[in-house]
Amino acid sequence: MSVHEVVSEIAGTVWEVRVNPGDQVESGDELLILESMKMEIPVLAEDAGVVEAVLVEKGSSVAEGQVVVSVRT
Amino acid sequence: MTGWLPENTELGLRRQWAAEMGGPGAVAKHHARGSLTIRERIGHVLDRGSFKEIGRLTGEGEYRASGVAHVIPAPYVMGLGKVNGRPVAIGGEDYTIRGGTSWRGDRRKGGQGGFIEDMALQYSIPLINLIDGAGGSVASIRKRGHAVFPGVDGFERSVELMSHVPVISAVMGVAAGGPAGRALLSHWSVMVRGGSQVFAAGPPVVERSLGLTLTREELGGAKIAVDTAGTIDNVADSEADALEMIRRFLGYFPTNVWGLPPEYPITDPIDRIEADLASIVPADRRKPYDMRRVVRGIFDLDSLFEIQPSFGRGVLTILARLGGKSVGVVANNPKVYGGAMDARAARKQARFIELCDTFHIPIIFLVDLPGFLVGPGAEEAGTLRDGMRAVYVAMQATVPMVTLVIRKCYGMAGMGACDKNGLNFKIGWPTAEIGNLPVEGGVMAAFRREIEAAPDPRQRENEIEQELRQLTSPYRMAEAFAIEEIIDPVETRPYLYDVLEAARVGMPAKLGRKPRYGVRP
Numbered sequence: 001m002s003v004h005e006v007v008s009e010i011a012g013t014v015w016e017v018r019v020n021p022g023d024q025v026e027s028g029d030e031l032l033i034l035e036s037m038k039m040e041i042p043v044l045a046e047d048a049g050v051v052e053a054v055l056v057e058k059g060s061s062v063a064e065g066q067v068v069v070s071v072r073t
Numbered sequence: 074m075t076g077w078l079p080e081n082t083e084l085g086l087r088r089q090w091a092a093e094m095g096g097p098g099a100v101a102k103h104h105a106r107g108s109l110t111i112r113e114r115i116g117h118v119l120d121r122g123s124f125k126e127i128g129r130l131t132g133e134g135e136y137r138a139s140g141v142a143h144v145i146p147a148p149y150v151m152g153l154g155k156v157n158g159r160p161v162a163i164g165g166e167d168y169t170i171r172g173g174t175s176w177r178g179d180r181r182k183g184g185q186g187g188f189i190e191d192m193a194l195q196y197s198i199p200l201i202n203l204i205d206g207a208g209g210s211v212a213s214i215r216k217r218g219h220a221v222f223p224g225v226d227g228f229e230r231s232v233e234l235m236s237h238v239p240v241i242s243a244v245m246g247v248a249a250g251g252p253a254g255r256a257l258l259s260h261w262s263v264m265v266r267g268g269s270q271v272f273a274a275g276p277p278v279v280e281r282s283l284g285l286t287l288t289r290e291e292l293g294g295a296k297i298a299v300d301t302a303g304t305i306d307n308v309a310d311s312e313a314d315a316l317e318m319i320r321r322f323l324g325y326f327p328t329n330v331w332g333l334p335p336e337y338p339i340t341d342p343i344d345r346i347e348a349d350l351a352s353i354v355p356a357d358r359r360k361p362y363d364m365r366r367v368v369r370g371i372f373d374l375d376s377l378f379e380i381q382p383s384f385g386r387g388v389l390t391i392l393a394r395l396g397g398k399s400v401g402v403v404a405n406n407p408k409v410y411g412g413a414m415d416a417r418a419a420r421k422q423a424r425f426i427e428l429c430d431t432f433h434i435p436i437i438f439l440v441d442l443p444g445f446l447v448g449p450g451a452e453e454a455g456t457l458r459d460g461m462r463a464v465y466v467a468m469q470a471t472v473p474m475v476t477l478v479i480r481k482c483y484g485m486a487g488m489g490a491c492d493k494n495g496l497n498f499k500i501g502w503p504t505a506e507i508g509n510l511p512v513e514g515g516v517m518a519a520f521r522r523e524i525e526a527a528p529d530p531r532q533r534e535n536e537i538e539q540e541l542r543q544l545t546s547p548y549r550m551a552e553a554f555a556i557e558e559i560i561d562p563v564e565t566r567p568y569l570y571d572v573l574e575a576a577r578v579g580m581p582a583k584l585g586r587k588p589r590y591g592v593r594p
Contacts, residue, residue: 009386010410011450037443038513039411040359064450 003052005067008043012036014060019069023051031069034062049073083141090144091129095169103169107268109312111150111167114203114245117316118163119154126152127192128182147176148206149183153192156323159335162193165203168246173206177216181226185255190230197329199239201319204256205246226251231258236431236586238329241322243315244269244305247289260428261322261380262305263315266295271305303384303417321378325392325399326432331584333577334434337397341373343570350562354480354504361407364389367439367479368404371565373397380425385417387446390425392434396570398577401429403490404439407480414486415446419459422489423466430470431587433580435573438476438491443511444484461594464489469589471495473576475569478505478547478556498572500558502565505547507556512541 012034019031030042031051049071056068092112094100100110109117115124131147148171151164164183166173181187183202193200214220234240235258242259244252248271256262256271264271272293279285279292291297295308309315327334347370353362368377368391376394387409391402403422405412414422429436445451445460467474467489474492476482478501482490487507491497501507516538517524527533550556560568 011448037411037413037446038359038511039361039407039443041361041408041411 002073004047004049004071004073006031006043006046006069006071008032008034008062008066008068009064010034010036010041010062011064012041012062014056014058014062014068015040017054017056017058019051019054021051021053025049025051025071032056043068045069045071047071047073087130087141087144091126091132091146094146094167095148095171099169107312108168108205108246110169111165111203111205114165114312114316115150115152115154115163117313118156118201118203118319119161120156120158123155124152124163125154126150128152128188131176131178131182133176146170147178147182148173149176149187151183151187151189153198156199156320159199159323159328160196161199161201161323162189162196163201163203164189165245166206166252168205173246177213184226185228185231185251186226190234193238193240194230194234197238197331199241199323199326199328200234202240202242202255202259204242204244204248204252206248206252228254228258231255234258235260236330239323239326239432241319243319244271245312245315247271247275249273249275256305260326260431261307263307263309263318264295264298264305265312265315266308266310268312270294271298299381300383303381303421306381308383318378322392325378325394325434330431330433330586333580333584334399334432337394339397341376341396343396344567346563347371347566348563350565353562354502358480358506361411363408364404364406364412364439364441364479368393368402371395371439371569372400372402380428381421385415385419385421387412387415387418388422390421395437395566395573398573399434400573401425401434401436402439403436405441405479405490407441410446411443412441412481413443413446414456414460414463414489415451416454416456416459419456419463423459423463426463426466426470427589430472433472433584435472435576436470436474437569437573438474440476440478440482440487440490441480442483442486442490443481444486458594460486460489465593467491468494469591471583471587473573473580475572475576476500477565477569478502478507480504480506481511482507483511484509499556500560500568501547501550501556502562503547503559505550505556505559506545507547507550508545512538512545516541 015035016033025045026048029045031045032043034041052070052072054069132144134144135142148167154163183189240259242256242262244256244264246269248256253271270289270293276287298304299308350370372393372395378392380390387406389404389406393400393402445456476491476499520537524530524533547559551559
């Protein structure tokens with residue numbers, strides 16, 4: 001068991017949050033949708049696990065490299 | 074190995090000392106770390122039995138009255154060999170002997186200015202550097218009795234090689250100083266995850282200079298050198314994988330700039346129809362898609378070799394084959410900033426275009442490019458300078474290039490995805506949307522007076538936006554020959570194959586070194 005911190009590889013605004021703490025996710029699932037450069041760009045889970053925390057909310061600004069979700073794997 | 078003459082017996086003995094490297098103890102320690110010896114590494118890269126060693130007898134001899142007692146080999150092994158039947162020059166440091174530090178014979182074997190560099194240049198054959206050494210040591214000051222000027226063993230030959238023959242550097246262990254510099258003076262470089270590190274100077278120097286205590290891995294492991302900095306191009310999971318990648322990389326390249334890339338039999342039918350291609354691009358222009366799937370649908374199955382997959386991820390740079398012939402693919406990745414070009418993507422693209430141009434590998438642009446990345450972060454990162462450098466490099470390139478617009482193609486960055494210096498042949502899928510500027514956002518700037526004078530300005534802005542959007546249909550552009558052809562996505566593979574086949578006809582007359590004049594932005 002370890003906590004994996006999912007970082008956004010781009011800067012943008014949170015368009016939609018797709019998961020809640022406690023949700024089971026699989027590798028490749030969409031955790032968030034960011035809006036950046038007029039596109040809706042998903043942030044994906046890298047590993048399967050349970051969402052521990054969602055660290056941003058709809059409308060938040062996200063910087064490149066920022067941790068947005070943590071997943072217990 | 075040994076003959077009946079005493080001289081031959083001595084030759085056999087000396088060869089055996091060379092084969093023993095740093096001795097059984099040092100070799101066992103090296104293996105215990107999970108590393109291969111330099112001789113094993115060379116064996117992995119080369120065709121079986123093709124190694125012809127040069128300088129096998131170099132080293133430091135110990136003599137008794139009866140003759141030679143032992144020779145500690147020079148910590149560098151090199152020679153000629155073959156990769157897929159083609160000659161190469163190959164060499165690398167032997168870490169089992171004094172950690173691969175330099176040795177002083179009458180002539181340098183490897184490293185910058187060494188015999189192996191001269192041989193690659195004089196014979197016009199690829200050079201493979203297997204780097205595992207810490208470079209210079211201040212101990213040489215004591216040995217010489219004076220300090221040396223930087224570049225006493227300089228990079229001038231390493232630099233010259235870059236316009237003559239493919240140069241590959243594999244960082245197999247730690248590379249600091251000169252060996253790190255040599256890793257960069259290559260057309261492609263690879264390192265091993267967890268097993269190799271590269272930096273200008275290692276942890277002891279960093280601690281002394283800056284008071285920072287870092288491990289080698291924290292300072293120059295693959296996470297920094299490959300993913301973050303782009304110092305090294307690719308990372309492999311093991312030494313064996315890294316060495317196998319060298320063989321694959323060379324397979325796309327001619328032996329030198331005076332030849333054309335090798336051609337392989339067609340194993341994947343040219344008319345293979347990938348129905349998937351027709352539906353990959355979502356109708357909703359705000360939704361991204363997997364550009365790697367597009368690439369796989371067009372080029373030969375199992376022919377893709379992605380350069381720098383983890384750096385500058387807004388653009389994909391992939392060596393591939395189409396009908397068995399090498400192509401360089403530059404494809405925007407809409408999943409990162411909608412495919413916008415940031416500084417890192419621009420650096421990656423510019424270098425890849427120079428690589429392909431230098432070795433006469435035609436380039437296909439798969440374009441989904443909203444423009445340069447915008448915003449304060451992008452401006453601070455120097456996106457304009459790196460981006461314009463990518464545009465400049467594309468305009469100086471003379472290798473055939475074909476532009477295929479998958480979706481967006483805008484602005485100055487879009488210009489850099491075209492063969493403006495050549496035929497400027499641009500085709501598109503029906504999903505293409507193209508312009509000097511994106512319509513949204515541009516409308517208010519261009520029609521401010523008209524919009525503000527309208528009874529409902531917001532509605533007027535929308536109306537103008539709608540009107541312009543209809544005019545940006547790729548079919549209207551094709552009517553005006555502003556784009557030369559629109560193709561059905563499923564026709565892409567055979568269409569590009571035929572275009573490239575024709576484009577290659579004139580290439581034999583344009584071989585040789587590519588002069589590049591002027592000052593890049």
